[in-house]
Amino acid sequence: MGRKKQSRVTLQEVAKHAGVSRATASLVVRGSPNISKETREKVLKSIKELGYIYDRVAANLRSHQSSTVGLIITEIGNPFFSELLVGVHEALDKEGYTVILGTTFDSPDKQDALLATMLEYRVGGVIMSPVPGSSPDMVERLKQWGIPVILVARKMLSEEPFDYVGIDNVAGGRIAAEHLIEQGHRRIAFLGGFSNSSVWTDRKKGFCEAIEQAGLEMDESLFVQSPATRQGGIEAIKRVMQHPQPPTGVFCYNDVVASGVMLGLKEQGIVPGKDVAVVGFDNIPESAVFSPSLTTIAAFPDRLGAKAADLLHRRMKGDEEEAKKLILQPELVVRESS
Amino acid sequence: MGRKKQSRVTLQEVAKHAGVSRATASLVVRGSPNISKETREKVLKSIKELGYIYDRVAANLRSHQSSTVGLIITEIGNPFFSELLVGVHEALDKEGYTVILGTTFDSPDKQDALLATMLEYRVGGVIMSPVPGSSPDMVERLKQWGIPVILVARKMLSEEPFDYVGIDNVAGGRIAAEHLIEQGHRRIAFLGGFSNSSVWTDRKKGFCEAIEQAGLEMDESLFVQSPATRQGGIEAIKRVMQHPQPPTGVFCYNDVVASGVMLGLKEQGIVPGKDVAVVGFDNIPESAVFSPSLTTIAAFPDRLGAKAADLLHRRMKGDEEEAKKLILQPELVVRESS
DNA sequence: CTTTACATTTAAAACGTTGTCAATTTGTTT
DNA sequence: AAACAAATTGACAACGTTTTAAATGTAAAG
Numbered sequence: 001m002g003r004k005k006q007s008r009v010t011l012q013e014v015a016k017h018a019g020v021s022r023a024t025a026s027l028v029v030r031g032s033p034n035i036s037k038e039t040r041e042k043v044l045k046s047i048k049e050l051g052y053i054y055d056r057v058a059a060n061l062r063s064h065q066s067s068t069v070g071l072i073i074t075e076i077g078n079p080f081f082s083e084l085l086v087g088v089h090e091a092l093d094k095e096g097y098t099v100i101l102g103t104t105f106d107s108p109d110k111q112d113a114l115l116a117t118m119l120e121y122r123v124g125g126v127i128m129s130p131v132p133g134s135s136p137d138m139v140e141r142l143k144q145w146g147i148p149v150i151l152v153a154r155k156m157l158s159e160e161p162f163d164y165v166g167i168d169n170v171a172g173g174r175i176a177a178e179h180l181i182e183q184g185h186r187r188i189a190f191l192g193g194f195s196n197s198s199v200w201t202d203r204k205k206g207f208c209e210a211i212e213q214a215g216l217e218m219d220e221s222l223f224v225q226s227p228a229t230r231q232g233g234i235e236a237i238k239r240v241m242q243h244p245q246p247p248t249g250v251f252c253y254n255d256v257v258a259s260g261v262m263l264g265l266k267e268q269g270i271v272p273g274k275d276v277a278v279v280g281f282d283n284i285p286e287s288a289v290f291s292p293s294l295t296t297i298a299a300f301p302d303r304l305g306a307k308a309a310d311l312l313h314r315r316m317k318g319d320e321e322e323a324k325k326l327i328l329q330p331e332l333v334v335r336e337s338s
Numbered sequence: 339m340g341r342k343k344q345s346r347v348t349l350q351e352v353a354k355h356a357g358v359s360r361a362t363a364s365l366v367v368r369g370s371p372n373i374s375k376e377t378r379e380k381v382l383k384s385i386k387e388l389g390y391i392y393d394r395v396a397a398n399l400r401s402h403q404s405s406t407v408g409l410i411i412t413e414i415g416n417p418f419f420s421e422l423l424v425g426v427h428e429a430l431d432k433e434g435y436t437v438i439l440g441t442t443f444d445s446p447d448k449q450d451a452l453l454a455t456m457l458e459y460r461v462g463g464v465i466m467s468p469v470p471g472s473s474p475d476m477v478e479r480l481k482q483w484g485i486p487v488i489l490v491a492r493k494m495l496s497e498e499p500f501d502y503v504g505i506d507n508v509a510g511g512r513i514a515a516e517h518l519i520e521q522g523h524r525r526i527a528f529l530g531g532f533s534n535s536s537v538w539t540d541r542k543k544g545f546c547e548a549i550e551q552a553g554l555e556m557d558e559s560l561f562v563q564s565p566a567t568r569q570g571g572i573e574a575i576k577r578v579m580q581h582p583q584p585p586t587g588v589f590c591y592n593d594v595v596a597s598g599v600m601l602g603l604k605e606q607g608i609v610p611g612k613d614v615a616v617v618g619f620d621n622i623p624e625s626a627v628f629s630p631s632l633t634t635i636a637a638f639p640d641r642l643g644a645k646a647a648d649l650l651h652r653r654m655k656g657d658e659e660e661a662k663k664l665i666l667q668p669e670l671v672v673r674e675s676s
Numbered sequence: 677c678t679t680t681a682c683a684t685t686t687a688a689a690a691c692g693t694t695g696t697c698a699a700t701t702t703g704t705t706t
Numbered sequence: 707a708a709a710c711a712a713a714t715t716g717a718c719a720a721c722g723t724t725t726t727a728a729a730t731g732t733a734a735a736g
Contacts, residue, residue: 399721
């Protein structure tokens with residue numbers, strides 16, 4: 001069954017085996033151009049024969065570089081974030097980075113702990129979706145150590161001078177409301193999410209703008225906050241339907257909430273898409289298969305992720321320009337639910 | 339705006355500031371018991387004052403330990419795997435490990451490359467869902483270096499002596515078929531996935547066992563392989579419904595395929611759950627919101643992940659017992675689609 | 677007042693690599 | 707043959723920790 005725990009072969013041993021100096025061997029593994037083809041092959045052969053494994057940890061320690069980046073998201077459960085993760089991961093992969101993953105589950109403490117861990121691991125940069133209401137201190141600290149941080153999908157509480165990649169949530173909210181108004185709805189609810197997140201306030205802002213512009217009355221009882229989960233959606237729709245004048249259209253904080261909303265409607269014998277129009281946000285892949293299929297605002301999480309990764313890459317390469325804000329435009333996707 | 343790129347404070351500097359030796363400072367940061375309370379506090383104070391950051395990379399290099407583990411999955415897009423990821427991640431987090439993530443996208447080469455990378459990063463262990471048909475050489479190699487590897491959800495081609503955590507796919511296939519037979523279906527299709535994966539062959543095996551036991555005929559044209567994606571499901575159901583004697587019940591390789599199958603049925607004006615019964619596999623959260631809601635075989639990916647993480651933790655702690663196989667039992671979840 | 681024992685603390689070597697740079701070898705051109 | 711360029715070397719000092727074995731200080735025991 002092979003021996004146990006053979007100890008690592010070092011570059012030193014490779015060099016000796018190939019009959020060259022350690023310096024030369026080092027240049028070979030790093031692909032230096034001024035090494036003759038001959039010696040390069042000699043060394044590569046020895047590497048293969050001895051089963052040498054490059055020690056990136058030692059190399060990074062010595063060279064003050066880092067080929068790892070930290071990725072911090074709030075919940076992997078939400079397909080929006082898994083798509084985001086795919087986008088980031090794929091783009092970073094292409095550039096040869098290795099990803100250290102962290103999940104905050106919306107806890108500020110956990111977020112700080114994660115950032116601290118990433119610091120301890122000497123990551124070269126961080127892409128994160130911040131917890132609503134968390135303080136920018138820790139991010140500031142990373143930047144002070146020269147570690148670039150890209151915020152994605154969510155901003156921090158205040159308008160901090162950080163790089164940010166996201167979508168235009170105000171526009172998204174407006175588009176959603178305009179669509180429902182165009183469909184003839186006069187009483188429209190906004191369900192799910194919490195007002196402490198920048199995403200929520202932005203979407204609400206756009207929503208309200210469209211409502212006002214159409215000259216509709218703004219009824220505070222049509223705004224129901226709840227966790228951005230399926231269960232949260234179920235509860236929110238139940239609450240709002242008890243209103244003496246229930247809405248005929250609802251705009252949901254995101255698609256997961258929308259799935260709960262539609263479930264809740266069905267439970268009460270109300271047919272979503274017919275009796276009540278439902279519009280979601282994010283356009284997660286599943287929303288096409290819901291029934292009725294969900295009208296939603298596409299937020300392109302994978303593109304967001306890829307853009308964030310590109311930006312981070314540029315920063316790590318030494319781009320020192322001032323903070324960039326990349327705002328993608330969302331798009332309305334009309335389906336059966338409205 | 340603070341200075342740029344302050345260089346890291348080292349333990350050396352902390353020691354000097356606290357008036358102790360570097361060794362003592364090191365013992366303090368590691369929480370050694372035989373350090374007097376006095377000096378401990380002195381050092382901790384200096385750490386705080388100087389803003390010292392522990393360098394785990396350097397520490398791991400020296401101590402030959404590793405607090406990172408590699409996690410390799412095939413596709414983050416499938417909710418089954420995101421749930422798995424959640425389970426693994428949460429459990430490892432609790433034990434203080436940091437996760438390095440990799441995705442193979444079902445490419446054996448990518449898988450080998452990822453394993454090589456993890457080796458280079460000196461991970462302490464690996465949890466992976468292997469690419470179907472990939473060779474166990476690389477895994478063997480890791481184990482030779484004393485790095486434990488846990489296979490999860492998928493086995494390697496042959497019955498290798500590796501630790502494995504998965505569910506009983508044969509039982510799952512049988513349960514699904516039995517359920518459909520019990521509902522009165524005589525012609526049942528098995529759609530999606532490819533025969534090169536152990537998961538597929540196992541599910542098919544159980545499926546066939548039940549068919550035979552019920553004395554039904556086995557029609558090869560009712561087995562349609564396709565990518566395990568929504569699109570794959572759409573194509574598979576279209577193909578099989580062209581059959582002169584189309585099935586009245588279908589068992590899908592997984593829930594994602596099932597979602598495609600139901601979509602494909604609707605496109606043809608056939609009502610899933612009424613005209614044709616559909617059963618999925620995995621019980622991804624979304625399957626409850628499909629319409630009709632999907633009858634499926636629950637595979638508990640999060641539990642799988644947690645178990646795998648626990649097992650890995652034990653291995654990393656030095657548990658040298660021979661390869662363990664942990665097989666969880668799947669459960670039938672009946673909903674509207676059957 | 678010395679010895680023994682014990683708890684703390686320490687100096688120096690190690691981990692596996694890269695950076696530096698002057699010195700050497702080899703190959704090519706004038 | 708000399709002059710030049712290109713490729714390779716050797717030696718040593720980093721990088722920021724942990725490890726080892728040895729040294730210190732102090733209190734209890736003789």
